[in-house]
Amino acid sequence: MPTKVKIGTIVACRLQSERLPRKALIDIAGVPAIERCLLNALASKRSPKVILATTTNPIDAVLESHTLGGRVHFFRGSENDMVSRFIGAADKFDIDIIVRVTGDSPLISYELIDLLVDAHIKAGADFSYLRDAPLGTRPEVLNKQALVRLKSLISTEKYTEYLSLYFKNNPDLFELNEVAPPKIYRYPNYRLNLDWPEDLEVLKTIFEKLGIGKEAVALQPVLRFLKQHPEIVAINNFRKPRYAEGEFAQFLNRVTRISADRLRTITP
Numbered sequence: 001m002p003t004k005v006k007i008g009t010i011v012a013c014r015l016q017s018e019r020l021p022r023k024a025l026i027d028i029a030g031v032p033a034i035e036r037c038l039l040n041a042l043a044s045k046r047s048p049k050v051i052l053a054t055t056t057n058p059i060d061a062v063l064e065s066h067t068l069g070g071r072v073h074f075f076r077g078s079e080n081d082m083v084s085r086f087i088g089a090a091d092k093f094d095i096d097i098i099v100r101v102t103g104d105s106p107l108i109s110y111e112l113i114d115l116l117v118d119a120h121i122k123a124g125a126d127f128s129y130l131r132d133a134p135l136g137t138r139p140e141v142l143n144k145q146a147l148v149r150l151k152s153l154i155s156t157e158k159y160t161e162y163l164s165l166y167f168k169n170n171p172d173l174f175e176l177n178e179v180a181p182p183k184i185y186r187y188p189n190y191r192l193n194l195d196w197p198e199d200l201e202v203l204k205t206i207f208e209k210l211g212i213g214k215e216a217v218a219l220q221p222v223l224r225f226l227k228q229h230p231e232i233v234a235i236n237n238f239r240k241p242r243y244a245e246g247e248f249a250q251f252l253n254r255v256t257r258i259s260a261d262r263l264r265t266i267t268p
Contacts, residue, residue: 013103036106125177136193
């Protein structure tokens with residue numbers, strides 16, 4: 001990897017959603033959810049270049065009008081192949097190290113982005129991730145070359161939206177770096193992403209009660225507020241990500257594990 005690495009944040013977003021249709025455009029205290037996410041991503045000191053990466057599906061064209069007056073770059077790529085979309089965005093905007101953010105994260109933490117980028121570079125990892133921080137605040141950091149390698153190893157694009165599992169389930173193929181954030185950020189039972197109506201209720205309550213305008217949001221005041229109001233935490237923390245438990249989680253762990261047979265077919 002070059003000494004002077006080029007770092008950028010790629011925010012994956014599309015409007016098709018089963019549980020909350022067009023959730024990226026839902027208003028949260030006067031600001032669309034995706035713009036909340038982008039404002040926080042832009043506040044990072046270590047990854048100031050931000051790309052909103054959506055799909056070529058016509059329904060997603062409207063997202064170009066949510067780039068905060070051009071402060072965020074815009075990219076359209078494969079609808080179903082997340083690996084190709086990220087590689088395409090990284091190539092177009094000359095990025096070596098990618099901060100991966102999902103667009104359903106209105107409270108993505110710029111503090112955790114900076115922390116994880118530094119930890120990733122220090123470790124010389126392919127893929128770095130955080131444990132114990134609230135869902136919806138945690139970025140991931142990965143090398144573009146690791147994505148290029150992953151692209152050569154997988155045989156289907158079908159499950160690439162669960163990109164992190166391809167790294168976590170193949171520790172023999174990639175250098176992984178699990179990072180524990182400072183104790184002030186360790187609230188793994190807090191759910192701050194936008195996927196269910198209950199999530200929207202929690203997020204609206206946070207932004208309205210804290211009087212947050214169209215601006216980036218520091219994570220610590222949010223966590224202090226939730227610690228003082230466990231009844232708000234209880235609104236949605238019974239919801240668990242599909243990839244985290246049950247039969248579907250077991251299935252995903254199987255299909256994202258790269259088999260020795262697959263390696264033999266591509267190794268000279």
